[in-house]
Amino acid sequence: MSEEEVEATGWDAIEEQMSGLYGQQEPKHYAALLPYILGGKDPLNGISAYQAEQPYPHWHFVTFGFSELYEKESEDPEYSGYGFELTFRLARTDGEEEPPAWAMNLLQNMARYVFSSGNIFASGHYLDANGPICLGADTRLTALAFTGDPELPAIDTPNGRVEFLQMVGITADELEAMMSWNTNAFLQASQGVLPAYITDLGRDSLLRLPAIEDAVRQGIERDGSQTGILYVDQLDFEPGRNRLLSKAPAVLAMGAQQAATVAMLLRGRLLKGRKLTLTSPKLQVVLEPAQETGCGEDGGTVRIGLSEEAVLELESKLKPKESEFKLSTAKELMIRVRKTYIKDQEGNVVDTIG
Numbered sequence: 001m002s003e004e005e006v007e008a009t010g011w012d013a014i015e016e017q018m019s020g021l022y023g024q025q026e027p028k029h030y031a032a033l034l035p036y037i038l039g040g041k042d043p044l045n046g047i048s049a050y051q052a053e054q055p056y057p058h059w060h061f062v063t064f065g066f067s068e069l070y071e072k073e074s075e076d077p078e079y080s081g082y083g084f085e086l087t088f089r090l091a092r093t094d095g096e097e098e099p100p101a102w103a104m105n106l107l108q109n110m111a112r113y114v115f116s117s118g119n120i121f122a123s124g125h126y127l128d129a130n131g132p133i134c135l136g137a138d139t140r141l142t143a144l145a146f147t148g149d150p151e152l153p154a155i156d157t158p159n160g161r162v163e164f165l166q167m168v169g170i171t172a173d174e175l176e177a178m179m180s181w182n183t184n185a186f187l188q189a190s191q192g193v194l195p196a197y198i199t200d201l202g203r204d205s206l207l208r209l210p211a212i213e214d215a216v217r218q219g220i221e222r223d224g225s226q227t228g229i230l231y232v233d234q235l236d237f238e239p240g241r242n243r244l245l246s247k248a249p250a251v252l253a254m255g256a257q258q259a260a261t262v263a264m265l266l267r268g269r270l271l272k273g274r275k276l277t278l279t280s281p282k283l284q285v286v287l288e289p290a291q292e293t294g295c296g297e298d299g300g301t302v303r304i305g306l307s308e309e310a311v312l313e314l315e316s317k318l319k320p321k322e323s324e325f326k327l328s329t330a331k332e333l334m335i336r337v338r339k340t341y342i343k344d345q346e347g348n349v350v351d352t353i354g
Contacts, residue, residue, distance in 0.1 A: 010069040010080055011045075013157040017164075018062055021151055022050045028099055036065075036115070043111035045069060049099040051092065055195040059099045061088040062152075063107055066114065068159040080160035082120050086110060087149045088167045091200040102134045110167065121146045121165055124183045124226065126175055130342075133169050139201040141169035145183050150196060169199035173207050179261065180268050181219045182226045189215040225268030228277060232258045234340060235280035237302045239295075240332055249326060249334040250295050252285065252304065254278070256320045256354025257340035263318035270311045293330035304333070322354040 018027070027048040034040030044065035052060045067080040074081060090103050114120055121127075125146045133141050145168045152164035168187065170178070178186045187197060190206050206212045234255030241248040254262065262278065266287070269276040275288035283302065290305025297303070306314065310329045317325055323337045342351035 007070045009158045010067055010162075011064055013155055013162070014062065014064060014067075014069075014085060015048075017152060017155055018048065018050065021060075022052075025050060030104055042108045043115045044108055047104050047107055049104075052089070056198070057092040057094075058196070058198045059088075059090045059092050059103070061086075061090070061099065061103060061107060062164070063087075063111070065111060067157070067162045072159045074160075076160065078160055080157050080162050082114060083161060084121065084163045084165045086121070086167055087152060087164050089196055089198040091198055091202075100134075102137075106133060107167075123148045123163075123165060126170070126178050126183055128172075128175060133199075134201055137201055139169075140171045140203075140205060141199065141201060142172050143170045143175040144168065145170050145175075145178060145187065147184055147187050147197065166197055167199075168194075168197045169201070171205040171207075173205050176261075176264060177207060177216045179227045180225050180264050181216055182223060185219055185223070186216065189219070220268055224272030224274065225265055227265055228269070228274065230258070230261065230265065230276065230278050232262075232278045232280050234258065234338060235278055235283050235285060237283060237285060239297065247332070249332050251334045251336055252295075252302075253336040253338060255340035256322060256337050257342075259318050259337045259354075260320040263315050266306075266311050266315045266318075270306060271308065293327070293333065295333060306330070320353055 027050045029046055029048045031046040032040050032042040032044060036043045044063050046064040048062050048064070050060040052058050063086045066082045066085050068074065086107055088103060088107060090100065123146060127144045129142050129144060131142055132139050133144065146165050147168065149164040149166040154161055154163040174186070187194070190212055193206060193209060207216065232254055236253040238251040240250040265276055270287060270289045273289055275286055278285040278287065285302045285304065287304050287306060290307060293305060293307050293310045295302065295304040307329060310327050313327050313329055314335065318335065318337070321337065322339050324334065326334050337354065339352055339354040341349045342353065
């Protein structure tokens, strides 16, 4: 074995795993023109696309670059690089010989997010794309879910363990269902109508099917929600203040865009005895079940305990609309919902919520 082959052991391990599925098929491979470390815009070294025929024709993409493809560089002996590579299955039309460029751009965008933020994906995660996953397409798929690729188990390479995470296009209401329940449980319940978790831009929401809707409803009632942390752009807290003849209530403020999501999660978290953490770049607020409603600060973290009655009242009143209200069960706490302004990459307001 030559020195060059030894240095590419991580890459070789991925290709060997794909060969187990597709034999001698030569994939369509797309390499970055300029390496990322030399100033290129594409973090991934390459993306391969295989033509799969079962359960129906689709492209099966796999990335090269989240893991360590050559020599070991990270200090973690257990995992190679970020510990995963992404896969993506996309429905293939008759006579389609080249995989759509948008799919590879989407995978590179996922890499840009990981490389710039340091946040990694794992099975059960989800991501709101805030628009069609294929820009300009007439599709209801506006978010992504991540789960283990059903045909690619994790591998141990000389540089550490690598898992294969499949990216799945989902609709906005499916995203809400996953947040309210459990991503992997939702996908497993959908296997009969979403085989191999293939993304099809033309499909409708799975929640239009009574069987899926019932599975989600029963799952939420049985299991509650897996979403313990919610990232919130607009989040503020003002502690209560003593006045001459009265006391000003504490104020919890959030954006209208997140209000409906918080309301949706309250039942599946607090009524199941679990806390829900709202976090923003400047603040962390922990909502937790309590016998009596009250709030305080603990080491820079705001903690708000809510009784069951307060949870149910807050769930019913929290809407994606500018408002301000007190809870009848907790008059020392005021909730303020502010308008959310959606901006494009240039900072121009393109939509307003609330």
